[in-house]
Amino acid sequence: MINAAQVVITAFLLTAAAAAASTQIVPDKSISNSMKAHITFLADDALEGRKPGEKGYKIAARYVASQFSALGLAPVGDNSSFYQHVPLSRAGLTAAKPSIRINGQRLDGDNEDIMIGPSVTAAHEIVEGEAVFVGYGIDAPQHGLNDYAGLDLRGKVAVFLNGFPGDLPGATGAHLALQKTAAARRRGAVATIELETSASLKRRPWRLIKETFSRPITTWVNEQGEASPAPSANRATARLTGSASEMLFEKAQKSFASILAEADQLGGKPRGFPLGAAVRIERTSAMRTLTSENIVAMLPGSDVRLSKESVLLTAHLDHIGVMEQRTDDPIYNGAMDNAAGIAALIEIARLLAEAPTPPKRSVVFAALTAEEDGMVGSHYLANHPIRPDGERIVAVLNFDMPILLFDFTDIIALGAAHSTLELAVNRAAAQMRLRHVPDPSPAEGHFTRSDHYRFVEKGVPALSIRTAEKTRGSPISATFLREHYHQPSDDPGLPFNWVAAARYAQISALITQMVADADVSPRWYADSPFGQAFAPNSEKSNPQN
Structure with missing residues (x-):
């Protein structure tokens, strides 16, 4: 029996193969409900802010691994498990x-x-x-x-x-x-x-x-x-x-x-x-020394040749933990930062795994540790690859703190201006009747401040996908950043827009599908300082205006 969610997934990803769209994708309520369930669990007080190496993080890691397992993804961590153990010093x-x-x-x-x-x-x-x-x-x-x-x-x-x-x-x-x-x-x-x-x-x-x-x-x-x-x-x-x-x-x-x-x-x-x-x-x-985990899984590609290339999807699982010196609310739950990104990672995996035809390239999913400490888990993964020799990561898509408080009509893809990944973002956005807009605050250096950047340093084109408000200066995002970012109030009690949460997972899955199915792997633009610095000998493309 085919349920309603599978119908939506099938229609959604079949549409993704088309060059243009005639209708807007309607967010599926089942995705909204799943996003809510993931965020509510991962940002619960019982997980104590998911600090790497602590009990709450280990519970969160097991939760993500169980979700990957239920979707039938292949474990690609240590000893054929879902865990890549990261030795840490604090x-x-x-x-x-x-x-x-x-x-x-x-x-x-x-x-x-x-x-x-x-x-x-x-x-x-x-x-x-x-x-x-x-x-x-x-x-x-x-x-x-x-x-x-x-x-x-x-x-x-x-x-x-x-x-x-x-x-x-x-x-x-x-x-x-x-x-x-x-x-x-x-x-x-x-x-x-x-x-x-x-x-x-x-x-x-x-x-x-x-x-x-x-x-x-x-x-x-x-x-x-x-x-x-x-x-x-x-x-x-x-x-x-x-x-x-x-x-x-x-x-x-x-x-x-x-x-x-x-x-x-x-x-x-x-x-x-x-x-x-x-x-x-x-x-x-x-x-002191401790151990934390990256949770890693793979959806094998369907094309014999292209499956040896991978599109890596990343989101950090950790947050700040407990600040004992606070007497009001010591738990930094990290609902938006980054239970929301992890929830999206799981639902993207679901959309791709339950599609009638898997992507041509393999897709690797990584829930990463210690991002809040300087992208440590991603740095470890970038230096300890999980794919066999001869197989390579051709692109990284990162999901870090999408602000899901409004029914967004714009998306920002940090890094899109530097590689041909921009083309997939533009196509996917047009297909879902969204606008792809440039980073409104490039001086903040957001592209260099999350997990994908550890792979940029290895020469891999990358994106970090965020929501954006149509009206510049609208207070919703600014208010969140001023009052809730890295504060105990970033918890499930925030007024999440669950329709927006589903739409974020869908646009991200659509971009992933397009990158994974493209005939040619992504290339840096010739004028990108990141391509020049980290992949000087790679084949480049010119930006398309």
Whole structure:
């Protein structure tokens, strides 16, 4: 007997094969109900915020694995299971206060204007050296930026501004900004200090920066027990604002106020110089090892040749966990971030698995751990592939915090402007009578801030699919981000629009189907800075206007 849901799935994915649509896809109530059930379970208080390595995360992992199993997906994790075990190391500051001394004046870690994070490599660490200002700390001569030119960083403390010059394209600037700490250390810097600007504080208030920076650092460890480069390699030793930043420039040739004024100008690029300040940073960290899991499954492709290529679908399963210091509501449930993305991942799997004809390419589904800690689970998966040698991932589609509070008519596909994946998004959006609109805030660097980016770094074209409001400046998304993002109030009590939830799963499945069935695998556009940086020798295409 064929049920109503199967009729909808069949009609939906048969339509997906057509080049154009004559009617709008109507969201199926069964998908809405399933999305609601997944989110309600995964964001329940009983799962305690799904922190990697903790009991609540393990319950969530088992839930996702059981859903994949029920759909008949193939397990492709360790020992033919649904689990890829990720060895982690978590470092947090101890009760001993960290401190920074600037020209002998000590500022403790509880000073309002400083943040010092833990070390992932040393229990007790003291670093000291002369401070050298390096502008934005970006080494990219091809973009007219060589902030280290003429500066000696050996044994010094590199001091750089948060962000990037305003005349850089947002995606390019965000990509380059991720390389700052590594660039400084390659030049011999023993520590790095990041200074907030008026622009950076407008993007993210200092209150939220302090809350994030104070959390423990989690990273995966290799077979020798050594911490991986991510995320700690991209993190400054300390971050300063206000009077603490001004102290660094007290003996310098320019004041910090003049540096900020120059940075505030469009295209302002303050040049570097020695600050004449002696800096000493001390911190004590406690480290512990634990294990968490990526949950991985595959729908084998139906084409003998193309099935050796995979489209990887990712969504992070973890959230922040429990903040014991909060007395009101300590559980960060993560309903939108990212139970919603996981729910969509499961329903996309259902749509594709129950379709009359599987996609031509294989589709791999990955519910990832430790995204909130710096995309750690995806970094581990990218460095420990689950497909056999000779088989490759040709595209990554990521589902991270779709805001499902309104009946959206627009979608944003972060990264679409950089590869031929854009074509599938445009076709799918037109077919469902939706608009594909560009990223409204490219300077935020959203494309570089979720799990798909770990595969971009391996040269794989990728997208992250989000909902968008038709009217720019509409308050729904902005209100969520301001009041509920990374807060205990991101829970199932939010006014979810379950019709929108079903539509999000459907458009995502449709894009996946089109990518998986295309005759040619996705290619980077020739002008993409990501393709140029991470896949310089791959065959490129030109953008189609």
